[in-house]
Amino acid sequence: MAGEARPGVGTAPERRSPWSLNNPRVRAVVYQVALVAAVVLAVWYLAANTAHNLEVRKIASGFGFLEREAGFEIGESPFISYGAADKYKTALTVGLLNTFRVALIGVVLATLIGTVIGLARLSHNWLITKIASGYIEAIRNVPLLVQLFFWYAIISENLPGPRDAVNPLPNLYLSNRGIAFPVFASHPVHAWLGVALLAGIALSWLLARWASARQARTGQPFPVFSAGAALILGLPFVVFLVAGAPTTLNRPELSGFNYTGGGVLTPEFAALLAGLTLYTAAFIAEIVRAGVLAVDRGQFEAGAALGLRPRRAMHLVILPQALRVIVPPLTSQFLNLTKNSSLAVAIGYPDLVSIANTTMNQTGQAIEGIAIIMAVYLTISLSISAIMNWYNKTIALKGAAR
Amino acid sequence: MSPARPAFRSSPVRWLRENLFYNVPSAIVTLLLAYVAWSALAPFIEWAFVNAIWQAPDSKGCREAKGIGACWAMITEKHRFILFGTYPFEQHWRPGLCILLLLALYVVSAMRRFWRPALALVWLAGLALIGVLMWGGIFGLAYVENERWGGLMLTLLLATFGIAFAFPLSILLALGRRSDMPAVRILSVGYIELIRGVPLISLLFMASVMLPLFLPEGVSVNKLLRAQIAIVLFAAAYLAEVVRGGLQAVPQGQYEAADAMGLSYWRKTLLIVLPQALRVAIPPLVNTFIGLFKDTSLVVIIGLFDLLTSIKVALGEPAWNGFGVEAYIFASLVYFTFCYAMSQYSQNLERELARGKAHYLREN
Numbered sequence: 001m002a003g004e005a006r007p008g009v010g011t012a013p014e015r016r017s018p019w020s021l022n023n024p025r026v027r028a029v030v031y032q033v034a035l036v037a038a039v040v041l042a043v044w045y046l047a048a049n050t051a052h053n054l055e056v057r058k059i060a061s062g063f064g065f066l067e068r069e070a071g072f073e074i075g076e077s078p079f080i081s082y083g084a085a086d087k088y089k090t091a092l093t094v095g096l097l098n099t100f101r102v103a104l105i106g107v108v109l110a111t112l113i114g115t116v117i118g119l120a121r122l123s124h125n126w127l128i129t130k131i132a133s134g135y136i137e138a139i140r141n142v143p144l145l146v147q148l149f150f151w152y153a154i155i156s157e158n159l160p161g162p163r164d165a166v167n168p169l170p171n172l173y174l175s176n177r178g179i180a181f182p183v184f185a186s187h188p189v190h191a192w193l194g195v196a197l198l199a200g201i202a203l204s205w206l207l208a209r210w211a212s213a214r215q216a217r218t219g220q221p222f223p224v225f226s227a228g229a230a231l232i233l234g235l236p237f238v239v240f241l242v243a244g245a246p247t248t249l250n251r252p253e254l255s256g257f258n259y260t261g262g263g264v265l266t267p268e269f270a271a272l273l274a275g276l277t278l279y280t281a282a283f284i285a286e287i288v289r290a291g292v293l294a295v296d297r298g299q300f301e302a303g304a305a306l307g308l309r310p311r312r313a314m315h316l317v318i319l320p321q322a323l324r325v326i327v328p329p330l331t332s333q334f335l336n337l338t339k340n341s342s343l344a345v346a347i348g349y350p351d352l353v354s355i356a357n358t359t360m361n362q363t364g365q366a367i368e369g370i371a372i373i374m375a376v377y378l379t380i381s382l383s384i385s386a387i388m389n390w391y392n393k394t395i396a397l398k399g400a401a402r
Numbered sequence: 403m404s405p406a407r408p409a410f411r412s413s414p415v416r417w418l419r420e421n422l423f424y425n426v427p428s429a430i431v432t433l434l435l436a437y438v439a440w441s442a443l444a445p446f447i448e449w450a451f452v453n454a455i456w457q458a459p460d461s462k463g464c465r466e467a468k469g470i471g472a473c474w475a476m477i478t479e480k481h482r483f484i485l486f487g488t489y490p491f492e493q494h495w496r497p498g499l500c501i502l503l504l505l506a507l508y509v510v511s512a513m514r515r516f517w518r519p520a521l522a523l524v525w526l527a528g529l530a531l532i533g534v535l536m537w538g539g540i541f542g543l544a545y546v547e548n549e550r551w552g553g554l555m556l557t558l559l560l561a562t563f564g565i566a567f568a569f570p571l572s573i574l575l576a577l578g579r580r581s582d583m584p585a586v587r588i589l590s591v592g593y594i595e596l597i598r599g600v601p602l603i604s605l606l607f608m609a610s611v612m613l614p615l616f617l618p619e620g621v622s623v624n625k626l627l628r629a630q631i632a633i634v635l636f637a638a639a640y641l642a643e644v645v646r647g648g649l650q651a652v653p654q655g656q657y658e659a660a661d662a663m664g665l666s667y668w669r670k671t672l673l674i675v676l677p678q679a680l681r682v683a684i685p686p687l688v689n690t691f692i693g694l695f696k697d698t699s700l701v702v703i704i705g706l707f708d709l710l711t712s713i714k715v716a717l718g719e720p721a722w723n724g725f726g727v728e729a730y731i732f733a734s735l736v737y738f739t740f741c742y743a744m745s746q747y748s749q750n751l752e753r754e755l756a757r758g759k760a761h762y763l764r765e766n
Contacts, residue, residue: 039589153726339601
């Protein structure tokens, strides 16, 4: 057989009938039609079964249930007010906001901690390196869920009740009801601080554009980083001073069985945040380390040979190359953290999955509930990927791509 | 950083000066860090070992020592339950034997000299034997329905079967993603991205509440199998991406050489491409296995009786209520043992394969 086919690998299709199954193109079409037909049939079969089963069980499909009264309380809803009389729609929104809350804070903290530990692993100091790698190995080889249970057990079982709360810093109370901390009393200047921060960011962006245009024109560098930092931090500070520096604190006070006033992190939120942050930080540390190691040592020396000072060499030569290696896996860690926040359901933090789960149990609308969960996570995943692909393109090697 | 010369390596003083006290700031950092580490470690050692309660038939001794010493007695008392779940007590030797069998299979598969097609047969025989031992019903073994399987045994089973079934599926998906046929490619990409975009927990929910709706009336699949299916589908998508990485590492010339020899697609794939691709992909595959092994712990959320669930149930008993920290440290140690072994293995293998390649390049 192989002997027959050999002489005419290139010419054979022309000699044969165009509709023969030996024609690779025809074969490809046949395979694909068969595959698509099989998939469509399978989906149709499952859908038909589902429709029949729903009919037998008298479950109405559709998203009409979202308008009905939820009838369950949610432990924490820091952004919008919610009560048991509200609709399922509102309950799910609360869940979504809670997911975003823990994911956003988690991403920021995990990046900070991960970077520090990743750099620590590269230290010359044997002790620092060992502590960092011990941390990474211990955290990476234990399931996140076990770690979440562990943190939750520490907070809810081993911390004392609110009456004898641990008080490591003034006005900071750790108890089995959560972590109570002071916050600034609300003051009209807070809105202006936000405006000043945005203005600072916008101004430093303009400044960076002007500085790079001037450097291209005249070769004169401008300390954009320090000036930008001064603008972003300084403007809000000036506004703060002008408003008379209002530093009134809302302190947590023990009243009855819990703390009121100030801010509070519930045990669920604190355990979830600690678990997610420390877990993801271990992975980010490895990514940062790999990124720094990926930059050739010669690059630093080349920068020095060009007369760049170490800081500028770091900024202009090393970081851009390291970031190119770091950003793609870092993105997938951010996504992992967001997806892992769904483990909240196991310790009772009311995130999207947990509330959708309650909703499914109450209404029996399993398909809709899971569709909502999947749609939300897919949207988050795909949008973060899209943003990161765009960012990757902007930092990719110039010249190679164009 | 600078490579130490062998002559100096023997001197501990020199080692200290190079690694801990090479200048004044580093010495300060070292001492400070050593102090902080010790002041955290010393109370822990006291709690976990010196003052710990290792044996207590009821939890009274533990309650008295709470806050001073760890209560490992809970683990000692409940170890059979944690290992085997609700499997009939007098039959515990069966899952025990299965755990040993699985460990033997893992060790054999890890040795490169056994990497040959016959290994697949060994696995088939091993898994069949495990099935017989666990279910029983023949050879005079009492039948045990799989609702009663549990503990560490179930964790190992979920992970092993999950990987064993997901792996072939993932190879098909990876090949599909690199296929020239648009329909095949789109379906593979769609599947992989869909699964990787959602959390495992949503797939487990789907398997536990939606799968019964998908099946014709009267057909029911038990809970364990449903969770296993979800894990397989999930694992396949992640493994597919690793296999794809391996496929991409095979040089284009190899594909062309296979084409030039007139090999059909499947012969080219099976004889030329996959052996090279999988060899490259083994270390990242092992890393993915670690992730999947850890992820099996999520079945606690849908109420399957794995290692973590057994521990939680044991904690739920009034006697042992409140010893969560000890229990979860124990769970962490068990998971750590398996995952750390796998990760060390994967790193060694990576080094060995790299060395082999360098050797090959030098010789040729």
